[in-house]
Amino acid sequence: MSEVSSPIRAVKGMNDVLPGEIARWHRVEKAFHETSQRYGYREVRTPIVEPTNLFVRSIGEATDIVSKEMYTFEDKGEAVSTGSPRGKMLTLRPEGTASAVRAYVEHQIHGQEGVTKWSYLGPMFRRERPARGRYRQFWQAGLECFGDPGPQVDAEMIDMVTGLLTSLGVQDIEVLVNSLGSRETRAKYRVALHDFLLPFEARLSEESKQRLKSNPLRVLDSKSPTDQEICTTAPSILDFLSPEDSAHFEELTSTLAALGTRHRVEPKLVRGLDYYSRTLFEIQGKGGELGAQNALCGGGRYDGLVQELGGPDVPSIGFAMGIERILLALPNEPVAPSVDVVVIPTEASLKIRAATILQAVRRAGCSAEGDLRGQAMKKQLARAEKLGAKFAIIVGPNEEARGVAQLKDMRTRTQEDVAFADLANALKRRLEGGPQ
Ligand code: HAM
Secondary structure, eight states, X not given: OOOOOOOOOOOTTOOOOXXXXXXHHHHXXXXXXXXXXXXXXXXXXXXXXXXHHHHHHHHOTTSHIIIIIOOEEEEHHHHHHHOOSSOXXXXXXXXXXXXXHHXXXXXXXXXXXXXXXXXXXXXXXXXXXXXXXXXXXXXXXEEEEEXXXXXXXHHHHHHHHHHHHHHXXXXXXXXXXXXXOOHHXXXXXXXXXXXXXXXXXXXXXXXXXXXXXXXXXXXXXXXXXXXXXXXXXXXXXXXXOOHHHHHHHHHHHHHHHHHTOOOEEOTTOOOSOTTOXXXXXXXXXXXXXXXXXXXXXXXXXXTTHHHHTTSOOOOEEEEEEEHHHHHHHSOOOOOOOOOSEEEEESSGGGHHHHHHHHHHHHHTTOOEEEOTTOOOHHHHHHHHHHTTOSEEEEEOHHHHHHTEEEEEETTTOOEEEEEGGGXXXXXXXXXXXOOO
């Protein structure tokens, strides 16, 4: 006898979203699509797999994402077709901006329009240590705006996503903004910060010791209390901004104030991607089941990236929000299932009739369920209740002989005979609450 094989489980940090949870996902996705459309963004869909180099060049080799979190593999087929000993290296996208920029450059969108506004929604992959709110496959909804140097569009974006989160019911959010200035500013600040931190090296956490070498700005991001204490007197990036960068940042904060978007300037805000310049922002949540992973949304300006990936000099800004984290921040109210009608054949011989009725009402636009396994009537009615059906259509041999079915209102328990040919229309009229 063969052994019973053990069940296969999903990959650690990658989750199933079961139908019972999907209504909450749809709500967030719908709100995101509607809001981005209202602000003039159009959806783009890019591949989930990209050449590894795209992320190395955009996100940055020294970042955590690129140095240790990417799912990278060799595309062996490519080795055969190119005749090279190694296949092309491919990576499951860890974020959406690099792909959007690649597509923008590849399709020469810059030659077609001055300002391009794109939205996207889909799964991203990072091999992080799984925790509540931190997964290895997670969903992001994001926007990218190419061609506008800001800062008004920066403020508009921050205001938009703040409004979106609030309208979804996310409570207790905090909007943090900062400016990283130009690349030159950042380079100067990096040196100053490194020099400041070096005397404290021995006291820094292991992670920050590493970061001091590879990317000192990320030390400011550390969650270790000692690191945080050391950083309290660290130089502020805002003191390193050029006059143009400062003017840009001041106009950003005054536009936010004019729009009524509450925010806090946080000079220690840095983010784990290298492509940012000038405006940087993050929205943190405090409520619901959010734990330490409280960044609901992060974004910023990446003015040099389009050029770095082979396009012209196009200033750009974007953000992405994590859908799982937004769901954790929202109250978990179960959404009851609901169906317009359940079709119930009382005898197995009427299953074909039931199938034709189901087809007619579904084609008329109603949601309909039918149990065509030949279950007892009582069981079928119980299922109709469970599905939250508003109506039931019951066909028995007596009705069949007369060419009618019973249309039963599940709330009032009233029922009446309706000819087969009229069923779909009669049901629709009742569902719309119009004249019978
Ligand atoms: P990010 O800060 O790496 O930025 O990610 C944005 C958001 O995705 C985070 O605020 C968080 O809500 C969610 N997120 C990130 N990692 C995870 C994870 N492991 N598990 C669950 N959720 C996660 C970016 O990805 C940039 N591409 C944003 C951007 C767009 N900047 C400019 N344009």
